Amino acid sequence: MTTREGVLETVQPRRSTPSAVLPLAATAIIVVIVAAGSAYFALSGVQSLYGSYGLATALVVTLGSVAAWAPVIPAIRALARARRRSSLMRQDRIVEARHTAALGRESALTSMGYSAAVFLLACLVGFAVTNDGAIARTFLRGSFIAETWGDIAKAFWVNVQVSIGAETLVLVLGLAIAIMRMLPGRAGRPLRAIAILYTDTFRAIPGIIVLYLVGFGLSLAKVPVFKDLPPIWLAIFALTLTYGAYVAEVYRAGLESIHPSQWAAARSLGLSYTMTLRKVIVPQAVRRVIPPLLNDFIGLQKDTALIGVMGVIDAFTQSRLAASSVFNLSPVAVVAIIFVLVTIPQSRFVDRMVEKDQARRRAGSD
Known part of the structure; x- marks a missing residue:
């Protein structure tokens, strides 16, 4: 630096005092x-x-x-x-x-x-x-927990069956609705309107109301096929309707995240719209939406505790029966413990997948 006399002066670095510990x-x-x-x-x-x-x-x-x-x-x-x-x-x-x-x-x-x-x-x-x-x-009464644990764990198998069945159907229904909502041109406008109406409606109605209406309404209305189904299948159908709307939006986000150049390249090679979706777009989109799909499935798994409104004896219903017999809520706490033991590992698995996906995308951008 220059002093007032015009002589260059060497500036010593400022020695800051470290903070007191x-x-x-x-x-x-x-x-x-x-x-x-x-x-x-x-x-x-x-x-x-x-x-x-x-x-x-x-x-x-x-x-x-x-x-x-x-x-x-x-x-x-x-x-x-x-x-x-x-x-x-x-x-x-x-x-x-x-x-x-x-x-x-x-x-x-x-x-x-x-x-x-x-x-x-x-x-x-x-x-x-x-x-x-x-x-x-x-x-958390230990004696009641030990007494009811076995029956509640057996009843939880019903929740597992319902969640697996609904998740399988939701994957198919959600993808179909997402594709319907993305159909191009005037010809696809009616189907797009139906897809939008479905997703908006079933995302607005609470799942427990859908379960109640499906569980009792279809039987009262004597709807062919559905009136003869056992309650567990009606529960699967109701949860599929509810979560199909959420999963459809997840799929749509994944499909729209694919760059338009992928569509253009596939069509320029002579692939039809259907072939482009099946061979190029959908495989890429599905890989991107696996973590949010698993999050939705965790929510579906927890909502299987609502199927008791349809008369299905699941883990929660069994725990309520046990709680009413002993006048204690420890059996209900058993259900909470089971869901925690099942859900937390899935949540950590989803987090791990998200981290891997983010690392892969960062590596690709570099």
């Missing part, structure tokens, strides 16, 4: 103590409620207490790095001090993050054992 580390220690204290009170409630289980309860309480104090390790590490940062500052080793301060802040924030998780879990456990364990006894 000690206040953040002390805050982390306080947060750890608060979280561990919350865990102590929650686990005390567990001990008083389930103390009759002896060794099992003692083991759970002990492990929980130890785990609640685990975040103190990065907090102590943050304190050590705060002292190290001060020592480096006294030695005028700014670069090393800055690096140590950054590590100290990261350790303190890590401690507070894990302490926050411990606090939230302690709140949930405390809520479950509050009022002398009234919530736990209402929803």
Whole structure:
């Protein structure tokens, strides 16, 4: 730079002082103590409620207490790095001090993050054992769960059958509706209108109403074929109508995402409109919409719990019967647990597929 006298002057780089770590580390220690204290009170409630289980309860309480104090390790590490940062500052080793301060802040924030998780879990456990364990006894009575688990698991097989049957039909119906909605020209206008009317109508009507109307209406109206179908097939048909509208929109988004040059190239090679769809467009579109399709199927699988309105004895209906006999909602909690065990792995699988698809597209764009 130039001074007022016109002489070039060398500018020394600005030596910023690294932020202090000690206040953040002390805050982390306080947060750890608060979280561990919350865990102590929650686990005390567990001990008083389930103390009759002896060794099992003692083991759970002990492990929980130890785990609640685990975040103190990065907090102590943050304190050590705060002292190290001060020592480096006294030695005028700014670069090393800055690096140590950054590590100290990261350790303190890590401690507070894990302490926050411990606090939230302690709140949930405390809520479950509050009022002398009234919530736990209402929803998680071990004896009722063990007694009804087998019958509910057998009834869940009905939900599995309905979901598989509906998913198979939905794949076909949704693709047909999506193609109808994309038919070109004046000749395809009536079919496009029908496809739009179908998707708008069945996305607007709640699924439970469709199940009720199909389950009882078709039988009351003596509709040929449908009046003689068992309730499980009527349930499959009703869910197919509902989710066919959603899946049709997923397919349409995939079909419209294909670049127009793909259509033009296929038609220039002499392929008909139908052949272009079957050989070129649909295969590419289906690969792109697999993750959202699986998300819709997860929703369909959960909605099979609604088929009880049609008189089908599924897992939820079975759990309600069991709950009414024991005057406790633990059997219904069994159904929730089963759906969680089935649905969460599928959700993680969908997330994994989405990540792979995004990585593939980034690699293709590079």
